Amino acid sequence: MEKDDVQLITAYQKGDARALDELIYKYTGSVYGFVRKLVHVSTEAEDITQETFIKMWKKIDQYDTRYNFKTWLFTIARNSAIDYLRKQKNVVFSDLSDGESINFEDTLFDMSPLPDDLFDNKRQRERLSIAIDKLSIQHKAVVLLKHEQDFTFEEIARILHIPMNTAKGQYYRAIQALKKDVNDAMDQIM
Amino acid sequence: MNNEKIKKIINSEIAPPELAGKIIARVHTLQKRRIFWGTIMLSSLTVGSLGSVIYAGSYFVKMTVKTGFSQYISLLFSDGATLMSSWKEFLSLLAESIPLMEIILVLVATGIFVWLLSQIIEKKKAVHYALNY
Numbered sequence: 001m002e003k004d005d006v007q008l009i010t011a012y013q014k015g016d017a018r019a020l021d022e023l024i025y026k027y028t029g030s031v032y033g034f035v036r037k038l039v040h041v042s043t044e045a046e047d048i049t050q051e052t053f054i055k056m057w058k059k060i061d062q063y064d065t066r067y068n069f070k071t072w073l074f075t076i077a078r079n080s081a082i083d084y085l086r087k088q089k090n091v092v093f094s095d096l097s098d099g100e101s102i103n104f105e106d107t108l109f110d111m112s113p114l115p116d117d118l119f120d121n122k123r124q125r126e127r128l129s130i131a132i133d134k135l136s137i138q139h140k141a142v143v144l145l146k147h148e149q150d151f152t153f154e155e156i157a158r159i160l161h162i163p164m165n166t167a168k169g170q171y172y173r174a175i176q177a178l179k180k181d182v183n184d185a186m187d188q189i190m
Numbered sequence: 191m192n193n194e195k196i197k198k199i200i201n202s203e204i205a206p207p208e209l210a211g212k213i214i215a216r217v218h219t220l221q222k223r224r225i226f227w228g229t230i231m232l233s234s235l236t237v238g239s240l241g242s243v244i245y246a247g248s249y250f251v252k253m254t255v256k257t258g259f260s261q262y263i264s265l266l267f268s269d270g271a272t273l274m275s276s277w278k279e280f281l282s283l284l285a286e287s288i289p290l291m292e293i294i295l296v297l298v299a300t301g302i303f304v305w306l307l308s309q310i311i312e313k314k315k316a317v318h319y320a321l322n323y
Binding site: 017020021024025028029032033036037042045046049050053054057 | 205
């Protein structure tokens with residue numbers, strides 16, 4: 001029977017080294033995918049993924065099993081990716097935080113993502129994929145964590161060290177930016 | 191589902207097939223390194239601790255002679271009957287001559303040594319893994 005994350009960590013803490021190997025096999029793909037989208041360079045994404053798991057191993061004795069392991073792991077991954085980007089000087093501080101104040105009303109807006117007809121047209125789908133890549137680091141992280149990794153807003157907020165309403169606000173703004181980008185591109189074509 | 195459509199468009203990056211293996215190998219190397227140096231340090235501390243026990247023990251013996259405690263104890267076994275008549279004075283002399291600090295030193299040194307030894311025995315499994323994995 002497949003063990004869940006808490007069982008694997010507990011087994012590792014009791015001396016079962018193979019439990020950690022299982023965890024690494026389980027999450028390497030998703031961590032790499034997330035990091036690769038943020039840093040764009042495959043070789044660097046590999047290094048950052050390795051670094052993420054090394055940091056995870058070093059801190060595993062401090063890990064509190066009451067909290068979701070995947071959330072904790074992605075927090076480390078996100079921080080490692082941001083550290084890399086800062087060293088490359090590819091990112092300014094404002095790119096990592098949402099400097100705009102969040103109106104509460106924004107968070108009440110329709111949270112369902114883009115109109116269905118956006119997905120019907122191949123060109124629009126391609127345009128949407130490019131638009132996601134063009135998002136700011138923070139907005140891209142929110143969209144990736146929400147749609148690629150299926151985290152809840154509460155978990156996203158924990159990973160990005162922001163309040164939950166801020167996470168929702170950033171997601172909302174990311175979706176608005178995507179809609180605008182795709183619509184502008186389609187208008188140009190027409 | 192709209193969310194599923196977005197998921198497909200994101201075009202998840204596929205990790206290189208050997209990446210997980212590389213990470214595991216690196217973690218194993220670091221684990222072995224940690225166990226190796228941990229064992230070296232623990233063994234050194236245990237040997238040092240044993241030296242402390244021997245030193246504390248020999249110092250304790252020296253002090254029992256110096257204070258007369260060992261003579262009083264040997265008197266207890268050689269001429270116990272005579273001592274019974276003046277047992278209060280004898281007990282008082284015994285209490286005054288006890289090398290208390292030295293006894294505490296021996297007990298502490300022995301306690302540390304025993305604890306370190308138990309840590310080595312506990313780590314034996316980890317050392318076995320490091321040598322054979």
